[in-house]
Amino acid sequence: MSDTESLEGWVPAIGHGVTLEEVVERAFDYRGNVTVVKADGTRLEGYVFNRNRDVAVPFVQVFDRAGAGPLDIPYADIRTILFTGKDTAAGNSYAAWLRAKEASQQRLGTPLPPGA
Amino acid sequence: MSVPLSQMWAVASYVIRQRLAGRTRYPLVLMLEPLFRCNLACAGCGKIQYPAQILKKHLTVEQCLGAVDECGAPVVSIPGGEPLMYPEIGRLVSELVARKKYVYLCTNALLLKERLTAGVFEPSKYLSFSIHMDGLRAEHDEAVCREGVYDEAVEAIREALRRGFRVTTNTTLFDGANPLRTREFFDAMMDLGVEGMMISPGYSYAKAPDQEHFLRRQRANELFSRILADPKRRWKFNQSPLFLQFLMGTRDFECTPWGNPTYNIFGWQRPCYLLQEGYAATFKELLETTRWERYGKKSGNEKCRDCMVHCGYEPTAVNHTFASWRGFRDTVTATVTGRL
Ligand code: SF4
Ligand code: SF4
DSSP: OOSSOOOTTOOOOTTSSOOHHHHHHHHHHOSSOEEEEETTSOEEEEEEEEEEOSSSSOEEEEEETTSOOOEEEEGGGEEEEEOOSOOTTTTOOHHHHHHHHHHHHHHHTSOOOTTO | OOOOHHHHHHHHHHHHHHHHTTOSOOOSEEEEOSBOOOSOOOTTOTTSOSOHHHHHOBOOHHHHHHHHHHHOOSEEEEOSSOGGGSTTHHHHHHHHHHTTOEEEEEEOSTTHHHHHHTTOOOOOTTEEEEEEOOSSHHHHHHHTTOTTHHHHHHHHHHHHHHTTOEEEEEEEEOTTOOHHHHHHHHHHHHHHTOSEEEEEEOOOOOOOOHHHHHHHHHHHHHHHHHHHSSOOTTOOBSSOHHHHHHHHTSSOOOOOGGGSOEEETTEEEEEOSSOEEEEESSHHHHHHHSOGGGSSGGGTOTTTTTOOOHHHHHHHHHHHHHHOHHHHHHHHHHHHHOOO
16 A cells, blocks of 8 residues: 555455455554444444454454444454544555655754754 | 663663573563553654544553553553543552652653642652653754644753652654754753653664665664764763664664563554554463564564664663673773763
8 A cells, every 4th residue: 555545435345356354454454443344234333453363263353433342353253344434544654754754854954043 | 871770770680580580581661551642743643543432542550550560571661642641640650659660751741840730740769751852942843743842841841850850851863863953952951951861763664675774774873873973971861872872883783572562552562662563462472472583673574674763672782781791891881981
């Protein structure tokens, strides 16, 4: 992904060029709420803050919209994840900021009046 | 160096105990983040970009103390978010002081004067306010995206010193920083009377060919060599002189990511304070299940290639001090002579 591209609004269809594992990874990196659509059709809106694939029953961990949790959801119970919430990091990537910061420090490299 | 003797001794005896016990991975500083909320919105800050329900959450004091006891590090750093917005910051700090932990409360200082006036804290050798200062007025206000913050922080530093608190500063320097202005900034902080300063390069991560990584490190070494060349005797740094030598490129270290473990509302962060690659439920799980070989310069991990940040390399410097007579001698020499 580029610095500025956001997944906000993404509705991935698992199996159509994207795996559940890939979608979970993206949801884990996403700085906004998502909607987890479970295999039984129920939905949970919240923030995916963790996932663990290196265990017998891989799971994701979520704080729901009200902040309750952590709620553990096995991968096997997930049909897909929708990127429904606002991406709080959109347009504000670290790489973009670092470039701006280095440019501004170079600008400040020119002499300033004493006490500035 | 300005770290008080009692603190040096606490860290030294802890490291020696770990080594005698045959432990190869042990923490030195717990990075305890009770909340992500902040009263500033500095551009590029990765700590505050969360949905509202996450920003509203915070750890309980009991959760914080559980993490402190579990990890056992002699030093606890409380960054954030802004820890002075944590409703129970007074109780948390007094509990940590009662446990004889050396606490660095890292704050942008906007609320410090008010909290001091309200009597939230008691001066103690165990408590130091570590004030975020990214340079003189122009640089700092630009870094935090708000005018007037430098002046408010200076006023808060004066007030804290007047009330008998330990005060240090923490400064992040990026490629392009002006060495002369940075040296003037060190003078200004020492004039204020702070106990010591902590500096670190900012974290940088770029997918790039080997040559570009090498150049970035070389530029960082040049910057710190110019800033710290012929250091003034009056400059006091609240960190290992070996780490400063590493920044200047006169010493090479590998990262010790487990040295400064991070605990927050999500759990124990893997693998370090900078990267969020997952969370463990317990400190033991963090130590035992993190694939440490994937991190640090030698691993070839792109995210670690340019990193020279204090949370990964200062623990290496401290360990190096106690790993050999040579490391110990070098630290003592730099501390006594003030030469880097
Ligand atoms: S003061 Fe610190 S935590 Fe707050 S926005 Fe700035 S960098 Fe982030
Ligand atoms: S090199 Fe830097 S980014 Fe990599 S693990 Fe160490 S501290 Fe973290």
